[in-house]
């Protein structure tokens with residue numbers, strides 16, 4: 246994963262070499278070097294970005310006691326500094342390049358070890374549940390953090406309704422694969438479609454949500470519209486965006502970053518100040534909008550709620 250320019254560490258040092266080389270290809274293509282592809286990528290760049298005012302307010306959102314009392318970052322912070330490689334590798338790219346993306350209609354396929362494998366349109370998938378505001382502290386593996394007022398549904402409630410079979414041990418999520426709508430997929434810097442997974446008991450933890458909004462309104466494209474995973478005790482890359490498939494399985498899923506940089510990104514990805522990334526420290530972080538560095542907390546400050554999920558595990562090995 247990449248760090249914003251000016252952060253002090255050159256891209257070449259913080260990015261696995263293979264990913265870095267592909268990123269250069271993306272940039273060359275986007276700047277006109279690769280004819281044809283360039284035209285297709287350049288057009289969304291000129292599209293107006295979605296602004297808070299344009300996105301529908303979500304009705305009947307109830308507050309949650311699981312929210313942090315810390316002050317949320319501004320809407321601008323949360324929606325302008327993103328990781329969403331399907332729309333480009335730079336932090337500004339997702340907002341700049343996702344304006345034309347239409348996340349409707351949207352189908353979610355539920356499959357694998359589950360009572361009834363079937364496809365749902367998004368509206369019917371979320372209809373049975375009350376929406377909750379969850380103000381969460383989020384920590385990116387690149388050592389920045391942000392406080393986000395998500396609107397979502399407890400993942401555990403959804404999983405209970407779906408009824409995984411007794412032999413299901415994990416749940417795997419997949420992002421939309423559609424290079425015509427996601428320009429970054431035309432020059433794959435990382436493996437697409439983006440995949441992430443959780444152990445079933447992690448997914449059932451009350452903190453895990455599927456988010457459909459932020460700041461009381463529909464999720465902007467750059468943040469993973471129309472529905473994305475949020476697990477605030479893990480590094481941000483577990484929070485897979487624009488989900489089209491949920492698969493229950495008895496085998497541990499292999500996430501996109503595990504494939505793209507296996508020595509750097511593990512399956513668990515729990516925030517852990519004691520385990521440095523191979524190329525930088527995880528002991529501190531910078532909150533978006535601040536200059537001082539803060540100490541990073543184990544499980545991103547959510548240890549009371551989640552540490553028991555990992556009792557007996559060596560989290561230096563199971564990173």
Ligand code: MTE
Pocket residue numbers: 246326327328329330331385386420439467468469480481482483484485486487
């Ligand atoms: N999901 C998809 N499909 N593609 C991505 O590139 N980036 C991940 C995660 N989910 C990513 C993704 C990473 S590295 C982070 S830090 C978070 O999304 C960022 O979420 P945010 O942009 O809402 O802060």
